[in-house]
Amino acid sequence: MTxxxxxxxxRILDSRGNATVEADVLTESGGFGRAAAPSGASTGEYEAIELDPGEAIASAREHAVPRLEGNVYVGDQRDVDTTxxxxxxxxxxxxxxxxxAVAISMAAAKAAADVLGAPLYQHLGGAFRGDTFPVPLGNVIGGGEHAADATAIQEFLAAPVGAPSVQDAVFANAAVHQEAANILDERDVxxxxxxxxxxxxxxxxDEAFEVMDEAVSTVADDFGFDIRFGLDVAGAELYEDxxxxxxxxxxxxxxxxxxVADLVDEYDLVYVEDPLDENDYDGFAELTDAVGDRTLICGDDLFVTNVERLSDGIEQDAGNSIxxxxxxxxxxxxxxxAIELAVENGYDPVISHRSGETEDTTIAHLAVATDAPFIKTGxxxxERTAKLNELIRIEQNVSRL
Ligand SMILES: O=C(O)[C@@H](CO)OP(=O)(O)O
Ligand SMILES: [Mg+2]
Known part of the structure; x- marks a missing residue:
């Protein structure tokens, strides 16, 4: 090990034009990894703290970098992260x-993969990963905190569950996105x-549901496989008083x-994220009890990728996905x-981008490494196709990472 x-x-630019943190990790044997932090707009109350990038960099240089350099083996991801x-x-x-923290953590993993001469997903997931792929959830229509004067529900997501390959799935989502534009155009919207x-x-x-339903079924007919859709309600953003x-x-x-339960049945929704407020475990449990046998009820702001919050959810049967x-x-x-705890308890992990992104592709590798059933990345x-195209490369065994 090195x-x-x-x-x-x-500091580099993210897709919203804001600054974010990029990290380069170099190893003693010449390995190199580079990664950048994404950034949310509809952030959960319980998320780890994102600092102003300049401050985050100064503080990490002072406190973390000296402990890592010359001390930590790059392939020992636990040690990198504990440090x-x-x-x-x-x-x-x-x-x-x-x-x-996340930029350094991901850059170290990439440097370790580089040292091994293996793609990142293989370093993270082992030699037997890379044959199954997540279904990409593609954001087609949205509003909430991601756009002014649009839908209240944050994301309407195409889900090509019947796609024979990740490449077909990625192209299907792009086609649904295009078809939705055609339908909106016909309606003079x-x-x-x-x-x-x-x-x-x-x-x-209501109108967004109609557009999605039509777009998804048109493209499913064209492509010849099952395409459904789902939502990120981002309930915490709608909830007040x-x-x-x-x-x-x-x-x-x-x-x-x-x-939400009625929508699941009316539109045969395959996925519903954050249907309720980020503190409402009871509401999540009630909804999961009602429709959890036929759709995923996924906690984003509810669980914030945190094992303690997920453990609370598991105890209360709140949701069936994280x-x-x-x-x-x-x-x-x-x-x-968080992924391991979820899988052990029958919760489906869905690997996700943030609304503010860079060209970083780590989450594509993370999804393949962990055999996740879904990935949400636009x-x-x-900055979205960076991850989608990387999935296509991984499928074809030509990823250079
Ligand atoms: O709510 C979400 O799931 C995300 C990504 O789609 O949005 P944000 O990064 O703004 O939290
Ligand atoms: Mg969300």
Whole structure:
């Protein structure tokens, strides 16, 4: 094994035009890994702390980098991540920033893969991974915190569950995205794009359901395999003073549960993320009991990739799926722990991008390494296609990472 020789940190641009942290890790044997932190807009209350990138870099240089350089073996991911945690000294990375931590953690993993001469997914998941692929959930129409004056529900996601290959699935999602534009055009609804490249038309959620339903079935007919759809309601963003606020109406918690359960059946939804507020374990449990046998009820802001919050959820049968965002918790080791706990307890892990992204492709490798059934990483746009195209390369065994 080879030790980390140097860690370099810098500010780079993310897809929203904000600064984010990029890390380079070099090993004593000449291995190299580079990774960048993504950034959320609809962030959960319990996420690890993202600092201003300049501050995060300065603090990581002072506290973490000296402990890593010359000391830690790059292939020992647990040691890399434990060192980051002890350098930080808090339980939420508020000292060095989860943005510095996750960039270093992922860059170290890539440097270790480089030393091995193996693709990242193989270093992370072992020699027997790489034959099964996640179904990509592609954001087609959206609003919420990701676009002004658009749908209340944050994301309407195409799910090509019947695709014979990841390549077919990726192209199907892009086709649904295009078909949705055609349908909006026929309806004379102008539309720009939101933060993740989804259409952000000024329509209500009912109309978005109609557009999605039509787009998905048209493309399913064209492609000849089953395509369904799902949602990220981002319930915490709608919830205020005990009610869920939509464009022209509000819903109580009971009404929200009934509303979502009805949508699952009406549209045969394959996936519903954050249907309720991030503190409402009871509501999640009630909805999971009602429809969890036929759809995924996924906790994003509810679980924040955190094993303790997931354990609470498991105890209460809240949800049957967890969204995995490495920057929500700060290290790859923590994300792996959350995935393992989820799988042991029958929860499906869904690996996810953030609304603010870079061209970093780590999550594509993480999904293959952990045999995750789904990955959520958009459907079009350079920072989204970076991950989707990497999945296609991994499928063809030509990933260079
Ligand atoms: O809510 C989400 O799931 C994400 C990604 O789609 O959005 P953000 O990164 O803004 O939290
Ligand atoms: Mg979400």
């Amino acid at each position: 030790r980390i020789e140097s860690v370099r940190l810098r 980051l945690r002890s350098a930080d000294g808090t339980d939420n990375f508020s000292e060095i920033g989860a943005n510095s 102008p539309s720009a794009k939101g933060d993740e490249g989804a259409w952000a038309p000024s329509i209500d959620d 005990g009610e869920y606020h939509y464009r022209d109406q509000t819903r109580s918690t009971d009404e929200q549960i009934e509303y 969204l995995i965002k490495p920057n929500q918790i700060g290290t790859l080791s923590d994300a792996f722990d 459907s079009v746009g350079g």
